[in-house]
Amino acid sequence: MALRVEDLRVHYRTMRGDVRALDGVSFELEDGEIMGLAGESGCGKTTLGKSLIRLDERMRHVGGTAVLDALELPIGDDRAMNRRRYTDVSIIPQYSMSALNPTRKIGKLTADLLRAKGRSYRQLRPELVRRLELVGLSEKVLDNYPIELSGGMKQRVVMVLSTLLDPSLLIADEVTSALDVSNQKAVAETLVRFRDLGFVKSMIVVTHDLSLVYQIADTIMIMYAGQVVEKAPAETIVGSPRHPYTQALIGALPEVGLEYGDKRLKSIPGRPPQLLNPPSGCRFRERCPLADRRCAEDPPVVRIADDHVASCWKVTN
Amino acid sequence: MTAGITPDAEVIGERGEHLYFALRNPKVVIGLTVVTALLLLGVFGPFFVSADPNEYIGPKSTAPSGEYWLGTTYFGQDVFAQFVHGLRSSYVVGGLGGGIAFVIGLSVGFTAGYRGGIVDELLNMLTNVVLVLPALAVLIVISSYLEVRGVIAQGIIIGLFSWPWVARAVRAQSLTLRNRDYVDLARLTGKRAPQIILKEIMPNMASYLLMTVILLFGGAILFAAMLDFIGLGPTDAVSLGTMMQQSMAWSSLHLGLWWWFVPPGMAITAIVGSLYITNVGLDEVFNPKLREM
Amino acid sequence: MGRYFRRKLLLYGITFFIAVTINFAIPRLMPGDPVSRMLSRHSVANPESSQALRTYFENLFGFDVPLWQQYLNYWTALLQGDLGVSIYAFPASVSSVVMDALPYTLALLLPSIILSWFVGNGLGAMAARNKWLDNTLLPIGYLFTAVPYMWLAILLAWLGGIILGWFPVAAGYSLALTPTLSWTFVLNLIHHWFLPFLSLFVVALGGWAIGMRNLVIYELESDYSNYLRSLGAPQRLVRRYAFRNAMLPQISGLALQLGVVVGGALVTEVVFAYPGLGSLMLNAINSQDFFLLQGILLFIVIGVLVFNFLADVVYVLVDPRTRLGLEGGQS
Numbered sequence: 001m002a003l004r005v006e007d008l009r010v011h012y013r014t015m016r017g018d019v020r021a022l023d024g025v026s027f028e029l030e031d032g033e034i035m036g037l038a039g040e041s042g043c044g045k046t047t048l049g050k051s052l053i054r055l056d057e058r059m060r061h062v063g064g065t066a067v068l069d070a071l072e073l074p075i076g077d078d079r080a081m082n083r084r085r086y087t088d089v090s091i092i093p094q095y096s097m098s099a100l101n102p103t104r105k106i107g108k109l110t111a112d113l114l115r116a117k118g119r120s121y122r123q124l125r126p127e128l129v130r131r132l133e134l135v136g137l138s139e140k141v142l143d144n145y146p147i148e149l150s151g152g153m154k155q156r157v158v159m160v161l162s163t164l165l166d167p168s169l170l171i172a173d174e175v176t177s178a179l180d181v182s183n184q185k186a187v188a189e190t191l192v193r194f195r196d197l198g199f200v201k202s203m204i205v206v207t208h209d210l211s212l213v214y215q216i217a218d219t220i221m222i223m224y225a226g227q228v229v230e231k232a233p234a235e236t237i238v239g240s241p242r243h244p245y246t247q248a249l250i251g252a253l254p255e256v257g258l259e260y261g262d263k264r265l266k267s268i269p270g271r272p273p274q275l276l277n278p279p280s281g282c283r284f285r286e287r288c289p290l291a292d293r294r295c296a297e298d299p300p301v302v303r304i305a306d307d308h309v310a311s312c313w314k315v316t317n
Numbered sequence: 318m319t320a321g322i323t324p325d326a327e328v329i330g331e332r333g334e335h336l337y338f339a340l341r342n343p344k345v346v347i348g349l350t351v352v353t354a355l356l357l358l359g360v361f362g363p364f365f366v367s368a369d370p371n372e373y374i375g376p377k378s379t380a381p382s383g384e385y386w387l388g389t390t391y392f393g394q395d396v397f398a399q400f401v402h403g404l405r406s407s408y409v410v411g412g413l414g415g416g417i418a419f420v421i422g423l424s425v426g427f428t429a430g431y432r433g434g435i436v437d438e439l440l441n442m443l444t445n446v447v448l449v450l451p452a453l454a455v456l457i458v459i460s461s462y463l464e465v466r467g468v469i470a471q472g473i474i475i476g477l478f479s480w481p482w483v484a485r486a487v488r489a490q491s492l493t494l495r496n497r498d499y500v501d502l503a504r505l506t507g508k509r510a511p512q513i514i515l516k517e518i519m520p521n522m523a524s525y526l527l528m529t530v531i532l533l534f535g536g537a538i539l540f541a542a543m544l545d546f547i548g549l550g551p552t553d554a555v556s557l558g559t560m561m562q563q564s565m566a567w568s569s570l571h572l573g574l575w576w577w578f579v580p581p582g583m584a585i586t587a588i589v590g591s592l593y594i595t596n597v598g599l600d601e602v603f604n605p606k607l608r609e610m
Numbered sequence: 611m612g613r614y615f616r617r618k619l620l621l622y623g624i625t626f627f628i629a630v631t632i633n634f635a636i637p638r639l640m641p642g643d644p645v646s647r648m649l650s651r652h653s654v655a656n657p658e659s660s661q662a663l664r665t666y667f668e669n670l671f672g673f674d675v676p677l678w679q680q681y682l683n684y685w686t687a688l689l690q691g692d693l694g695v696s697i698y699a700f701p702a703s704v705s706s707v708v709m710d711a712l713p714y715t716l717a718l719l720l721p722s723i724i725l726s727w728f729v730g731n732g733l734g735a736m737a738a739r740n741k742w743l744d745n746t747l748l749p750i751g752y753l754f755t756a757v758p759y760m761w762l763a764i765l766l767a768w769l770g771g772i773i774l775g776w777f778p779v780a781a782g783y784s785l786a787l788t789p790t791l792s793w794t795f796v797l798n799l800i801h802h803w804f805l806p807f808l809s810l811f812v813v814a815l816g817g818w819a820i821g822m823r824n825l826v827i828y829e830l831e832s833d834y835s836n837y838l839r840s841l842g843a844p845q846r847l848v849r850r851y852a853f854r855n856a857m858l859p860q861i862s863g864l865a866l867q868l869g870v871v872v873g874g875a876l877v878t879e880v881v882f883a884y885p886g887l888g889s890l891m892l893n894a895i896n897s898q899d900f901f902l903l904q905g906i907l908l909f910i911v912i913g914v915l916v917f918n919f920l921a922d923v924v925y926v927l928v929d930p931r932t933r934l935g936l937e938g939g940q941s
Contacts, residue, residue, distance in 0.1 A: 054839060054840045056836075081842075082842040082844070083842070084842075085840065085841055085842030086841040087842075090840075090841065091837075091840045091841070093833070093836070095833040098834065099833050099834055099837035100834055100837075101834045101838075101851050101855070102834070102855070102930075102931060103851075103854060103855055103858070103929060103930055103931070104851065105930075112843075113843055113847070116843050116844050116846075116847045117841075117842060117843070145930045145931070147930070158837075162841065
């Protein structure tokens, strides 16, 4: 088991009180697993990604644990967390295009970073060059400033740099959203290749693009309003989802190979509840076609199969 | 997706929210209080003192007292009377100079940013030229040729030379806004450029523009004070700058008439400083990131 | 890089051209006749000599030929370094009068600009990491930037010159001394120089400190800083990068602030009766010496342009983006 997250609670502090961005999130990630993490904007998927590597100033760790490789991640303790960052947990940020210091050559930047982490740039350089070549970049980029590279090249540099120390867990946060379609595919395939080559053990791919993550992910986890609603193998989520929210989300996707005219795209009516004082019970019930009185109580986590869980009153094994 | 959790907008409207935070931000409150208090003094003060601030009304060179709150000048003029009249001039120049600079800067910046191409090149060049010109020196030369100088004329020429900062900033902003979806949408639905700028782009820059106006206002007051001090102030009125000029000209330093030169400078510092502080506060209001938790 | 400099030089060329044209146009566009105003200053009673003087001035302005030719003549004279004759310091030429005053102004400007830039940036960077310092420095900084130059100068003259009596409050050196290269004279110069310098230094300081503080904070919140922190880089490294990058806009800010600081120097000199361009300008205004006034303006414009260009060169040396970016990256 690479990662076990239990009842994780992370709040955003605002002037009006705490926003419960993560409200009791539990899941497991196997060694070698690539998990897609999807949901609407504001469902907490980015917060979850950040919580596992670095909380920003406004986030507060309220409760719950995350254990990586049998060692608990000190989520709330920025200093202690520094020791686990990069070596154990790493991230490919959403903003790869601007993630590199614009006034430092890429080789120098890498050297600075490695030295700060107590590693030797000279020793790691051959491996760095090998990996750059693997993603189609020449050694010369180390002598370039970021501005001399195209967007796609910068993205690949960041991917190589982030995984250079072979972390156990890699968080890829909306890595494809800024790219065009052909680059999206290449990036997605590179992520799989990095896993296959053992550069990273397991991976959480945060995305709003279900159809893309379906192509590379082993499992998909769906979040809604700060909670996990369903997690299952990718085919199961797309082929036979059980939670009404997942079903609605899949229903909203254009099906590959189908004309738009054949099947109307259904958007989900209504909007997610606000998380300042979330309602008790199932959070989707206001928008759920199946909701009844029982849904006012917190739904149970139903284990449909070994690798398939959903939180809903209407789901039975 | 960005941080994603934005409950604020749902609870209270955005505008209401800004007002809510502005009225609770100590920097904004203190800054605006000082500026307003001095403004009121400048607007209403002159009605309670003699109409002619240069009138010789009392004993010469007396220190502040119950009768003459800020003492009298070397010639026996009431410093307080000059002070309130001077405040009024300063606010007029600030408002006029700042206002003109704002309008020019806004038009140039928006046109350049929105039109692009050769229009942008030319306007950008013009902006940079005026930006590089040492404004005060140019203003001094122009003013020195004017035989009759008034507060209004001064405000206008100051406005004519202090717009480039606005134009540059507005241009940069509208360049980024130009390509946003809602602007494209407006363009597709056949709205015309001025309409798009007024209805779609301006509201998105409102907070930014407000802060620009504040800075221009303060800048114009400082400019006017410097011109006045060189002796190019209004020939028909008293200003805070001319007070300082007169006090220097009649060696108040050596005579120890500190009440003559301290109040005008302090008032300018207070006005401009408060405007800056207000701006910092407004920045915190508009950028939730900067709000203290 | 070549393109960058070509553009900048074109900009400065155009600015110079426009400044000269403004200089040419102002006396001709303004209401009133500059010649008769100059004559009235000289208060010549005798109509005959008045007429002679009028012809002389009109020749100086070159009013006797068509406008386009006046303009050409103006440029020709200018390019030969001929800015006309000063009325105030008659019969000295404008260029020589300006050249006499220039060293004093430069002696005030250069040290105060450079020192305030370094000290201000240092303070600002410190404020960005220290909450306590930030809370004290920020209000003081804003206060300094809001102070009118001449008022601070007056206060310093009052405090240091009158109340404490430590410094002289007028002139560039004691008039009892003859300018020689002796220790006495140099010390005397410095003694007179100190207060006006301090005044300019202090006003500029606040702006740099605030600017640097804001820039460092902005850089610390930028994407590359967040990425480094996410990879567990120590705060030290993140700060070092942020500081370096925040310096860059401050360099171009140095050039842009120059016009303002020059204006400040002019009024500060007036307060201290310091014999630089500011005091000269005041004398020119008071004696309606428009040739001198315009000559000073031209010198200031040229100085500002040269300084701007120097700042551009420095900027290119320190920022790889200007070196590379404008040539177009590979992609």
